[in-house]
Amino acid sequence: xxxxxxxxxxxxxxxxxxxxxxxxxxxxxxxxxxxxxxxxxxxxxxxxxxxxxxxxxxxxxxxxxxxxxxxxxxxxxxxxxxxxxxxxxxxxxxxxxxxxxxxxxxxxxxxxxxxxxxxxxxxxxxxxxxxxxxxxxxxxxxxxxxxxxxxxxxxxxxxxxxxxxxxxxxxxxxxxxxxxxxxxxxxxxxxxxxxxxxxxxxxxxxxxxxxxxxxxxxxxxxxxxxxxxxxxxxxxxxxxxxxxxxxxxxxxxx
Numbered sequence: 001x002x003x004x005x006x007x008x009x010x011x012x013x014x015x016x017x018x019x020x021x022x023x024x025x026x027x028x029x030x031x032x033x034x035x036x037x038x039x040x041x042x043x044x045x046x047x048x049x050x051x052x053x054x055x056x057x058x059x060x061x062x063x064x065x066x067x068x069x070x071x072x073x074x075x076x077x078x079x080x081x082x083x084x085x086x087x088x089x090x091x092x093x094x095x096x097x098x099x100x101x102x103x104x105x106x107x108x109x110x111x112x113x114x115x116x117x118x119x120x121x122x123x124x125x126x127x128x129x130x131x132x133x134x135x136x137x138x139x140x141x142x143x144x145x146x147x148x149x150x151x152x153x154x155x156x157x158x159x160x161x162x163x164x165x166x167x168x169x170x171x172x173x174x175x176x177x178x179x180x181x182x183x184x185x186x187x188x189x190x191x192x193x194x195x196x197x198x199x200x201x202x203x204x205x206x207x208x209x210x211x212x213x214x215x216x217x218x219x220x221x222x223x224x225x226x227x228x229x230x231x232x233x234x235x236x237x238x239x240x241x242x243x244x245x246x247x248x249x250x251x252x253x254x
């Protein structure tokens with residue numbers, strides 16, 4: 001019996017790296033992609049330390065040809081079972097009227113179009129096999145507002161709509177489609193967001209950080225590993241589709 005194959009985009013750091021490593025630990029052969037394949041060296045090494053298999057590949061989720069090439073590369077590992085569309089950017093933090101069209105389009109292109117292009121590249125093969133799981137990384141910001149983050153919020157809410165509709169379309173083919181909505185994930189990216197939020201609002205970073213953790217019943221941020229565990233769970237949760245699963249320490253419960 002062949003080893004199941006999982007594809008994870010944006011796997012060079014943060015949540016994506018954690019998803020790739022966790023998937024390898026769960027027994028998948030993982031094709032991990034990032035714009036620069038060399039940036040995946042840490043992901044490959046971390047998985048290998050636990051005897052996991054991660055194969056690095058260049059992949060730009062904003063480029064149609066690049067995603068088609070990634071799908072072709074994945075077939076060299078075997079039939080794809082799982083696709084996790086994780087790649088994304090934070091986008092600007094500023095009032096809407098100060099955000100440029102270029103910044104808006106860049107955020108939408110990566111965070112929403114990138115999910116569309118990733119899934120579109122792999123769906124035909126999954127339909128033929130009549131089996132598979134697709135998971136997109138949305139955000140709790142796709143469910144509730146966040147000051148100064150209109151492009152990001154619009155993109156992440158769009159991901160939820162994409163997932164629900166695609167789940168309806170692909171269910172008859174035996175495929176499942178879900179989203180994971182992380183809350184504030186501890187790490188360098190969140191540190192950057194806190195700093196930008198503080199600057200945009202003219203308040204101390206400590207205040208923003210307290211607001212972030214204070215809104216969660218567990219009183220803390222979540223870890224990349226916790227988000228990864230949710231993705232691994234959804235990959236094999238046979239009766240779950242069309243869901244947007246919160247991993248927010250309770251900050252969002254809907």
